[in-house]
Amino acid sequence: MTRPSEIKPREGDQPGTPYSAFELNANLPKMEFSITPDIHAEYLAAVDEKNADYYRYKGRQVCAPNVLSVYLLAVLYRRYPPIQGIVVYDQLWKWHNPIFADEVTDIVAWGKVTEKFEKRGRKWLRFTAQFTKADGTPVADAHHTLHLPE
Numbered sequence: 001m002t003r004p005s006e007i008k009p010r011e012g013d014q015p016g017t018p019y020s021a022f023e024l025n026a027n028l029p030k031m032e033f034s035i036t037p038d039i040h041a042e043y044l045a046a047v048d049e050k051n052a053d054y055y056r057y058k059g060r061q062v063c064a065p066n067v068l069s070v071y072l073l074a075v076l077y078r079r080y081p082p083i084q085g086i087v088v089y090d091q092l093w094k095w096h097n098p099i100f101a102d103e104v105t106d107i108v109a110w111g112k113v114t115e116k117f118e119k120r121g122r123k124w125l126r127f128t129a130q131f132t133k134a135d136g137t138p139v140a141d142a143h144h145t146l147h148l149p150e
Contacts, residue, residue: 016083028111062098085149106134
């Protein structure tokens, strides 16, 4: 079982990355973690859905798809430690295959910085992340936009 806090660097643990240090098209290194029945239960409790039984696929209970969202920033932060003042703007997800709630699923995630831009005097960053099962089966793709302080 891998909790997000075990793999995601936290603000203040090390110097944060200023906007100018982000490299366009930089690859974000692979990270591995496991989604377990306990992680599934903890996530549902955290989002006040602990008795939810409506996440099903072909009769089998699956994890809420957004359980991966708590791992998304870890993909970026492992190469670029967080700086105080980051504002999460949006996330766009595409789901390919479910994560079953009653088994341990080993996940591999990686990404890429896809865009840096300024708009109305603010600095923005976009990155993508891919999540697959350890055997290569695609689970989800994410596109994420952040506002970064200078």
